[in-house]
Amino acid sequence: MTATPSEADLKSYEEKGYWISPKIFSDELIAELRSEYDRIYSGDHDFDCYPWLGPREFDMQAPSVKQFNNGWWINKAVRQAVAHPEIGRIAAALMKTDEVRIWHDQVLLKPGVSGYEGEDGIQNNVGWHQDYAHWQVSNTQNMCTVWVALQDTDKSNGAFRIVTGSNHWGLREDADTYGEKDLDELKKRYAPDDRDWVEEPVELKAGQASFHSALTFHGSGPNQSSEPRLSLIVHMMPKGCGLRKHSKWHPCATLLGPNAKEGQPFEGEFFPRIWP
Ligand SMILES: O=C(O)CCC(=O)C(=O)O
Ligand SMILES: [Fe+2]
Numbered sequence: 001m002t003a004t005p006s007e008a009d010l011k012s013y014e015e016k017g018y019w020i021s022p023k024i025f026s027d028e029l030i031a032e033l034r035s036e037y038d039r040i041y042s043g044d045h046d047f048d049c050y051p052w053l054g055p056r057e058f059d060m061q062a063p064s065v066k067q068f069n070n071g072w073w074i075n076k077a078v079r080q081a082v083a084h085p086e087i088g089r090i091a092a093a094l095m096k097t098d099e100v101r102i103w104h105d106q107v108l109l110k111p112g113v114s115g116y117e118g119e120d121g122i123q124n125n126v127g128w129h130q131d132y133a134h135w136q137v138s139n140t141q142n143m144c145t146v147w148v149a150l151q152d153t154d155k156s157n158g159a160f161r162i163v164t165g166s167n168h169w170g171l172r173e174d175a176d177t178y179g180e181k182d183l184d185e186l187k188k189r190y191a192p193d194d195r196d197w198v199e200e201p202v203e204l205k206a207g208q209a210s211f212h213s214a215l216t217f218h219g220s221g222p223n224q225s226s227e228p229r230l231s232l233i234v235h236m237m238p239k240g241c242g243l244r245k246h247s248k249w250h251p252c253a254t255l256l257g258p259n260a261k262e263g264q265p266f267e268g269e270f271f272p273r274i275w276p
Contacts, residue, residue, distance in 0.1 A: 003086060005093050013094050017167030017216030018202070024086040025207035030150050036077040037150075037230055040107055041066060045074040052104070053251060063113040063222075064123035071107035071232075072272075078107060081148075082234045087209070088275025091144045094211055097238030100275035101266065103135065103143060103252060106233040110158050112226040124222045126160065127180030128187055131235065132214035134176040136247040139263060141171060143214035143237050149204035150230035158223030161199045162210075166217040169195065175217070176248065183219055190217060236274070241266055 003022045005013065013019040025033075041058050045051070052070035060066075071078040088100045113124045132141050153159045169192055177186055191197040202210045202218075212218060223229045243253060245262040253260065255270040267273075 003090065005090060010093065013211065013213070016162075016164045016200075018162050018210055018212035019094065020202065020204065021086075021090060021209045021211065023205060023207040024084065024090075024209050025081070025148055025150075027207070029081065030206050032077050033081060033232060034150055034230060036075055037107060037109060040068055040071055040075055040078070041109065046076045047074055049073055060111075062123070063111050063116045063120050065126060066109040066111070068107040070104050072102070072105050075107075078105065078232070081232055083272065083274045085275070087146050087148075087234055088236075090209075090211060091146065091236045092275045094213075095142050095144050095236070095238040097142075098276070099239035099273060100236050101241070101271045101273050103138070103235040103237050103266070103271070105235065108231050108233055110220070110223045110229040112157065112224070112228055113222050114224055114226045121222055122181045124158070125181045125183055126220045127177040128163075128175070128183060128190055128217055128219035129177045129180075130172060130175040130215050130217055131212075132171060133173060134178065134248075135214065135235075135250055135252070136173065137244055137250045137253040138237060138266070139242050139244040140238065140240075141214055143235065143241070144211055145214065145236070146209050146211050146234050147202065148209040148232045149206055150232065151206050151227070152204070153229060153231070154203040155201050157225040157227065157229045158220050159201045159203050160218055160220035161201050162212055163217040164198045164200050165195075166197075167213045167215045169215070169217075171215060173248070183221060186219070237266060237271075
């Protein structure tokens with residue numbers, strides 16, 4: 001399954017801040033990842049290393065969205081999937097670079113919350129944010145995220161939404177609000193006076209992927225179904241992406257060690273190259 005963005009696709013990514021690819025994960029890979037997600041969320045690891053941000057316990061009965069960062073560190077199938085050649089190849093085209101590395105991944109599970117309401121249910125949301133607002137330790141805003149659906153995903157099971165064209169609004173340094181829950185309040189905060197806030201749901205068939213730029217506003221409301229919404233997310237950087245000192249702290253910067261220098265590239269085993 002190869003999918004190459006055409007000139008028109010590249011233009012659309014540039015204009016709207018995202019692009020949806022044809023199916024890139026096979027049904028076999030989807031099935032494998034779905035069962036590996038069960039293992040990951042029950043604390044079963046394939047490798048001896050500790051998880052990147054420390055051990056975590058997940059209450060699988062609670063409606064809160066479950067995020068495991070750098071699943072590739074601890075799970076074999078995820079380690080292969082994040083390096084899927086279609087992901088790197090497409091991201092290289094979209095970022096206009098000839099080398100792509102992983103910034104970090106997310107093994108993401110949004111439980112179905114049919115039946116939950118109010119304070120509990122709202123924990124299912126992902127706040128409107130710009131990815132780069134979280135990653136200001138990187139010296140380029142030209143970064144890209146892929147979101148691969150591990151089941152058909154639409155409004156009914158909490159498809160995430162992007163604000164079309166918001167990649168042209170520039171960085172809001174305070175938009176590192178992935179973890180906030182009040183979507184209306186965040187929209188009020190970030191909607192510019194002179195521009196329209198137009199949301200588009202990112203509806204995908206299983207195995208299809210959506211690529212968005214690091215300045216595109218996005219977020220998601222509740223998964224109203226009774227099944228969890230699973231996705232594999234890979235955040236990626238272009239060639240030469242390096243440390244920007246004295247910016248907002250992010251755990252990726254600590255992976256450069258205590259002698260990190262301004263501009264030092266995020267390379268080496270913590271930041272695997274996935275293209276070429
Ligand atoms: O899955 C979601 O609801 C949000 C995902 C997200 O923030 C991302 O892919 O960068
Ligand atoms: Fe995001």
